[in-house]
Amino acid sequence: MAHKPEYSKSLAYMMSVASKLSYEDIQVIAYELDKGGFDMKSSFKPFAFKNVCAYSVDKDDITLLVFRGSNPLNVQNYLTNLDIRLADVYAARGYLGKVHKGYWEALGGPDCEMSSRTTLTLSKMSRWKEWARQLVDPVDYRFLSTLDRDLQRNHSLYSQIETHLLDRMKLFPNKRLFVTGHSLGAALATMFAAKLAQHNSLLLQNLGGVYTFGQPKLCDERFSRVVFDRKLTNVFTRLPSYSEYSTPPGTLVFIDSAYNIHFFPPDQYTNEPVPVPLISYLHSSGLLDAHVVSRLPKESLIRIVYRLLAPYMINDHFASEYPNCLKNGNIVK
Structure with missing residues (x-):
């Protein structure tokens, strides 16, 4: 029987809230x-490069590194996802194997630099102009600080963070680094850990784990088996298969409609991911599920509208x- 990984529900909850916050403006996140x-005062640090963003912050003996998901207004985020x-x-x-090209290249490497370009001022632009600008200049200015703007524009996200x-x-x-x-932020989080392993970074000595939420598949079977070890077993993942992609590395933590938390750990001898159960597409919008229906009276009107208009897996994917x-x-034990 496969050994279940060490898991902290309270830590997972804290990181899920931190991941949700990453979509906000820096001022809201900080507040x-x-x-x-x-x-x-001494540990909060935002990072930005090309079209991807992150922040790090400390609490007690833990350092959190949080990657932001797709910004609906950032065209380049969609291109990264689709590559x-x-x-x-x-x-x-x-x-080592094969990886999702868009996610891997978005982070860059330790020696990756970009030539500086003339910056634009977001405050003087409308949202529509901001959307158009991102086609050619995708830096998210909400995550750019005045003092570090040159660093953030000219050095890869991986280089800045490491x-x-x-x-x-x-x-x-x-x-301990989590x-x-x-x-998209989940994909970048796992890719960051993979790059640490690729370059044998000293940060691996402090790595406590990787917890991701709604992570897509990232790599082939070889990369999953070779790169990821027991330090990377705490991973939330779920997305249907496509192309040559393998089951994501680490332990799948699956939360069903009754909010029961199930573990699907990798093989204890080979570290190969265990194939995850199939998704039932019959439960469109989740409204055929008794547990979902029982919660409707407590949900907002807009949430109910989303359940009517969108397939259930889209509703479940909200941060x-x-x-x-x-x-x-x-x-579930």
Whole structure:
């Protein structure tokens, strides 16, 4: 019988809330994290590069690295998601396997730099002009700080984050690093951990785990088996299969309609992911499910409208749904 991974429901809930917050403006994120008791004065740090964003923050003995999902107004985010070509990845120890090209290249590498370009001022632009600008200049200015603008425009997201966190870990060597994100942010979180493994980063010594929410499939079977080890077993994933993609690495934590939390860990001997159960597409919008129907009186009108207009898996994928499930759910032993 496969060994169930160490799992903290409270930690998962905290990271699901942090992932949900990543979609907000920096000022809102900072305000909510400060209310939650995070160390905002000395540890909060936003990152941005091309069309992807993240932030890191400390609380007690934990450092959270949170990647933001797709911004509905960011055209480049959609292009990153849709670039499903598989790219070959190599390390000093040899060939690692194939990964989703869009996600892998969005993070860049330790030596990846961009030539500087003239910046534009978002405050002088309408939302429609902002949408059009992102076709050619996709940096999300909500995550750009004035002091670090040149750094954020000219150095890859991976390079920025690794450099910052390594400096932090020198000061606080006992901090445990947890990486998280929702949807596109979930993919970037796992890709970041994979790049740490690829480059044998010193941050691996502090890596406590990777918790992701609504993560798409990222790689082939070889990459999943070779790159990811026991430090990367705490992973939330779910998306139907396509192309040559394999079951995502790590442990699938599946939350059913009754908010029961189920674990599907990888093989304890080979570390290969266990095939996950199929999705039932008969429960359109979730309104044929008794548990969903029983919760309707407590939901807002707009949420009910979404359930009527969109398939249930889209409703389940909202970033707000994961904290709600974890808060009210129970772990199935």
